[in-house]
Amino acid sequence: MDIQIISRNGEPEYAVLPWDQYQALLKAAGHQQPSPAPSPTVQAAPDQDLRPLADLRGLRETKGLAIETLARTVGISPSYLGLIESGERQPDAAIRRSLAWELGVAGWRDES
Incomplete structure (x- = not known):
């Protein structure tokens, strides 16, 4: 062996x-x-991924966070967070995860 x-x-x-x-x-x-079966991967549509964060500015303001504070905590610039909040930019999965974590969006997960 x-x-x-x-x-x-x-x-x-x-x-x-x-x-x-x-x-x-x-x-x-x-x-x-039994031989292990490959686990299925489910990919959500981009709109579905962003739904919990659709009102990002509202979530941030409800938490009482300044745009600068949230941006620095997530690891992006305040101006980039402003672009995300206004819909001019779409954050990648890592930024969405960080935003969801910092804003306490329950059950939000993305494995990518």
């Missing part, structure tokens, strides 16, 4: 082995594990 032992603090913690050998061990032990 081609097994790799991974240790932590000098003690074995994990054993890594090829998948076919793992399957053979399961079979020998009387266990059957």
Whole structure:
């Protein structure tokens, strides 16, 4: 068997082995594990991604945040945040995630 032992603090913690050998061990032990199916990825439409942040300015003002404060916290310039709020620019997924996090938009997630 081609097994790799991974240790932590000098003690074995994990054993890594090829998948076919793992399957053979399961079979020998009387266990059957289905082959993992690829998990489906669901991509939301761009409009759907932005819906929770559609009224970005309103969300920011409700939280009592100045545009400069929110922009710096998210890692963008206040002028760029102003462009996003006015609809002149569309933020990328990382900026949308940061904005949603800082504004407390519950359940908002984007895996891209």
